[in-house]
Amino acid sequence: MRDEHIKIISTVGPASDDPRILSKMVDFGVDIFRLNLSHNSLDYHINLIKIIKSLKTKSGKKPVILADLPGPKFRIGELKSPLSIRRNLIYSLGPQGDIPLDYEISKELSLEHPIRLSDGKLLLRPIRKQGNKVLVKAMDDFVLLGNQSIIQKGLEYHGKYPTDRDRKLVSSLLDVGIDIFGLSFVSSETDVKNMRKLVGDALLVAKIERKSAVDNFSSIIRSADAVMVARGDLGLNLDISEVPILQRRMIYEAHEINKPVIVATQILESMTDQPSPTRAEADDIFAAVTEGADALMLSEETAIGKYPLLAVRALRNLGDKFSEVEVERNFTIKDENDAVVASAVELLKKTGIKHVIVITEAGISAFRLSRYDLNVKIIAITNSLSTVEKLTFGRNIVPYYFKDLREGLDRIKDELSRAGISKAVLVSGEFGIKDSTTKVEVIYT
Numbered sequence: 001m002r003d004e005h006i007k008i009i010s011t012v013g014p015a016s017d018d019p020r021i022l023s024k025m026v027d028f029g030v031d032i033f034r035l036n037l038s039h040n041s042l043d044y045h046i047n048l049i050k051i052i053k054s055l056k057t058k059s060g061k062k063p064v065i066l067a068d069l070p071g072p073k074f075r076i077g078e079l080k081s082p083l084s085i086r087r088n089l090i091y092s093l094g095p096q097g098d099i100p101l102d103y104e105i106s107k108e109l110s111l112e113h114p115i116r117l118s119d120g121k122l123l124l125r126p127i128r129k130q131g132n133k134v135l136v137k138a139m140d141d142f143v144l145l146g147n148q149s150i151i152q153k154g155l156e157y158h159g160k161y162p163t164d165r166d167r168k169l170v171s172s173l174l175d176v177g178i179d180i181f182g183l184s185f186v187s188s189e190t191d192v193k194n195m196r197k198l199v200g201d202a203l204l205v206a207k208i209e210r211k212s213a214v215d216n217f218s219s220i221i222r223s224a225d226a227v228m229v230a231r232g233d234l235g236l237n238l239d240i241s242e243v244p245i246l247q248r249r250m251i252y253e254a255h256e257i258n259k260p261v262i263v264a265t266q267i268l269e270s271m272t273d274q275p276s277p278t279r280a281e282a283d284d285i286f287a288a289v290t291e292g293a294d295a296l297m298l299s300e301e302t303a304i305g306k307y308p309l310l311a312v313r314a315l316r317n318l319g320d321k322f323s324e325v326e327v328e329r330n331f332t333i334k335d336e337n338d339a340v341v342a343s344a345v346e347l348l349k350k351t352g353i354k355h356v357i358v359i360t361e362a363g364i365s366a367f368r369l370s371r372y373d374l375n376v377k378i379i380a381i382t383n384s385l386s387t388v389e390k391l392t393f394g395r396n397i398v399p400y401y402f403k404d405l406r407e408g409l410d411r412i413k414d415e416l417s418r419a420g421i422s423k424a425v426l427v428s429g430e431f432g433i434k435d436s437t438t439k440v441e442v443i444y445t
Contacts, residue, residue, distance in 0.1 A: 013303025071184025
């Protein structure tokens with residue numbers, strides 16, 4: 001029975017789309033593969049889906065797939081060839097501009113704040129508006145590629161959500177069996193609910209990237225299945241000093257309502273070009289883990305980096321090592337379900353039992369327990385395949401699917417017994433009563 005602590009999400013791209021590399025990444029510790037649909041064609045991603053679903057791994061682990069939708073296009077358009085930007089020269093941003101940009105975004109640009117392109121690497125100073133374009137002065141020399149991000153403080157999207165492009169992508173992805181979607185640039189609970197109408201019971205991960213999403217975080221997370229703290233965009237849209245504070249706050253708030261949290265961006269950025277992480281990155285990972293993050297996500301490190309396998313191995317080693325640090329966590333006891341789980345937590349602390357079996361239909365009982373981060377293995381038994389996928393995002397949770405839950409319990413007890421584990425704590429609810437957690441007991445294998 002494999003160990004699971006912090007979950008690892010790995011972005012797939014040209015550096016890692018070979019089946020042999022993907023298989024090794026799973027064996028090295030990847031739990032979830034992320035497809036970034038802002039890049040490459042739909043056909044490219046559909047082929048990747050087929051490859052990932054057919055992977056044969058030594059560990060036997062089956063990763064799940066997160067399809068990260070583009071959302072509103074906070075990106076410049078395509079360029080026929082790379083554009084050499086020269087410092088102090090004037091360029092135009094907008095439809096048919098030197099730097100092409102959709103009118104829906106260009107009309108929202110302000111003259112008050114700098115504009116940053118390509119994840120903040122290119123700084124532009126707005127000068128004046130000219131028709132439907134904005135004239136800007138380049139502050140750096142830079143080689144600009146097409147389809148790069150555009151960021152400006154206060155820049156928000158006021159069009160419909162989801163976009164037409166997202167709707168088309170979702171339709172195609174549902175047809176090939178994808179049912180976990182990352183929602184880019186959500187700004188409100190309404191955005192999540194609109195997407196919910198489109199995808200039904202699929203899992204929705206709300207990415208928190210802009211000030212409006214921060215302001216509406218409490219309602220957004222109640223409508224989504226999980227939340228992603230997208231620190232890169234947050235750090236460019238807000239004062240950078242706010243991001244660590246927001247990360248801590250959002251992890252706690254999401255856990256208060258039993259939702260898993262992904263921390264993303266620049267986790268091991270140096271390993272895009274270097275074979276080992278920096279001490280500062282180790283400190284950053286330590287902070288995220290001890291604050292309670294359920295999953296950490298690699299982006300460029302595995303999509304375009306030189307060392308995708310080493311990055312996964314480094315993150316697995318650091319994440320699991322830091323997971324052993326016990327941190328006292330307390331949550332509001334809102335009802336009898338929370339109280340039962342709190343009693344299970346006390347039981348685990350006082351007995352030193354390291355294995356918990358949770359029988360759960362929707363996954364809530366397992367998330368109620370995992371948020372305490374007791375460094376115990378939570379074996380979640382469910383009769384719902386979508387719940388298995390949801391639980392894959394949960395810290396310390398190993399999900400198993402059994403059509404018959406009672407039969408599943410017997411099989412797990414047998415597996416524990418063969419591993420030399422004589423007792424475990426069993427947590428369960430009333431069958432047929434959604435989200436209930438009503439029973440805790442010590443069982444012997």
